[in-house]
Amino acid sequence: MPQQLIDPHTEPGGPESAGRWWRNAVIYQIYVRSFADGNGDGIGDLQGIRSRLPYLSGLGVDALWLTPFYTSPMADFGYDVADYRDVDPLFGSLADFTALVGDAHDRGLKIIVDVVPNHTSDRHRWFEAAVRSAPGSPERERYVFRDGKGAAGELPPNDWESVFGGPAWTRVADGQWYLHLFAPEQPDLNWDSPEIHAEFESVLRFWLDLGVDGFRIDVAHGMVKAEGLPDVGHSSQVEMLGTTVLPYFDQDGVHEIHRGWRRLLDSYDGERIGVAEAWAPTAERLARYVRPDELHQAFNFHYLTTAWDADALRAVIEESLLTAGSVGAPTTWVLSNHDVKRHVTRYGGGELGVRRARAAALLTLALPGSAYVYQGEELGLPEVLDLPEEFLRDPQRGRDADHGRDGCRVPLPWSGDEPPFGFGSGGSWLPLPAGWRDLTVAVQSEQPESTLELYRAALRIRRDQPALGDGPLRWLAGPPGTLVFAREHAGGGAGVVCAVNAGDRAVDLPAYGETLLASGPVRSHGDRVELPPNTAVWWHVADGNEGER
Incomplete structure (x- = not known):
C-alpha cells in the first residue's frame, strides 16, 4: 500500500489556526449526576467535580464538558431545562459553579457547558x-x-x-x-420566532460572562423544521436518524443560527467555542456545521459507530479528515458518551473488549484533531447490562428497552472494596457493580499496566510530542488487518508512528524507532516487532525515518 498524506489543513483556517487550543484539545465529558457526589445525597454535583479537579488535571486532559446542571424536573435527567440561567439545587448553586470555573482555570482546565436550544421543559x-x-x-x-x-x-x-x-x-x-421530538415533557421551541433567537443569545452571554470557555450544543441539527411541517411518509423514523435528511433534522436553516452564535463567541476573548452534537447523513453535511463562520467542532459519530475493523476504521478516518479539512476544521474523535453503550462492551466485552478498547484509545489519541474522553473510559469500564428494573428510568426506553442509556451512566468507582466505591457518602443513584472493586481509580493508580495508567501515559506523551494533535497524517504500508500511520510535526523534527493490529492474528512489523507506549505486550526481535491482535503501539522516530522502513 503506497504512502498517502492526508493534511486536514486544505482550506483557509488551516495551518495558521494550529495554535488554537480547541484544534487539538482532549476534552473530558463529565456526566454530572455520575461523576462525584459532594454532599452525600447519592447524586453527583458541582462540589463533587470541584473536589476531583486534581484527578482530572493529573489525568492530562485540557477541558471539561459538563452535561446540564440547570434547573430541571429531570424528566430527561437535565436535558429538559426549566431555567437556563440557574443551577438546579440537586447539583448545587451558581456560587458552586463560579467556584468550579475559577478552580478549573487555575489548574489550566477549560470549562464547556451544555446548551439545549431545541426544546425546553414543559415546566418552563x-x-x-x-x-x-x-x-x-x-x-x-x-x-x-x-x-x-x-x-x-x-x-x-x-x-x-x-x-x-x-x-x-x-x-x-x-x-x-x-x-416534542423527544419526550412529551420536552416541547420543541419555534425558532421562526425572533424572541427565541434573542433569548438564547442572552443565555449564552450569561454563561460566557461567568467565564465558560464554550458550549456543547445539544441537538444542533434540530431547531429548524421544514416549511409546512410535511409528513415523512415512513414509519420507524428513528432508523433514519443520521442516515437521511428529515423535515425536522439537519435542515439548512440551522446554519444561520450557528453563524449568529459564532459571531457572539468571537466577540469574547480567549477562543470561546461551540461544539455541535449533530447527526447528519453524510460527512459532507456534517462538515457544514464547522465551516469557518459557524461552529468550531462537531462530534464525529461516524467514527464512534464504526466496527472494530481496520478497513472500516481507515475509511472513516480518511473521510473524516478530508471532509473536515475541506472547510479548515479539525476532526473530532469520540469512542463513547452518555448516549451509547460503552465501547468496551460494543467491542466484544470481557477481556477482548478491554484489549480492543485500550488499542482504540491509542489509535484515537494519535489521530489529528481533538479527542473526547467519556468519564470512566479511562478506567476501562464496561456497560452495566444488569441494572435492576426499578432503576431503569431513561425515557429512551419508551422506544426500545434495549436502547436504554442507564447502563453507561452508572457512577464512577473511586476507591474502596464495596459499592459505591467512594462516589459519595450516601450511596449512589444507580448501583455500582460489586465487580468494579478492581477497576477503581485507587486500585488502578497502583497498577502500572492498568487502563488508567495507559491513559495517563498517552495523554502525557500527546502533550510532550509536537507531532501529535493537530496536523497531517501519513499512511504507511502494513499487513492486512492493521492501521499504520506517521504523525510529523509541521515545523520538522521527530515524529510518531502509530500501528494498530485490529485483526485476530499477530503481525510482524518494523520497529520504527523507540517504543513510547503500547496498549499490551509487544515482542521485539532485532529491528522487527511482533504486534499481537487487538494491540496498538506508538514509536518515537527521527524526522522522515519511518519512510525508510
Missing part, C-alpha cells in the same frame, strides 16, 4: 404560559402548536415520530397539539 414558565393561553397567542408562538387532522382534530398534525418512541405530538386541553 414559557410553556406553562403557552398552555394557559389561546391558540394563535404570542405565548404559543414560542413553541410549535398546530391544529390536528381528522374531523375533530383528533389526529396528530403530521406523521413525525419522537426519538424516544411514539408520535412526536401531544394534545392539550383545548384540542391543539404541540411538537
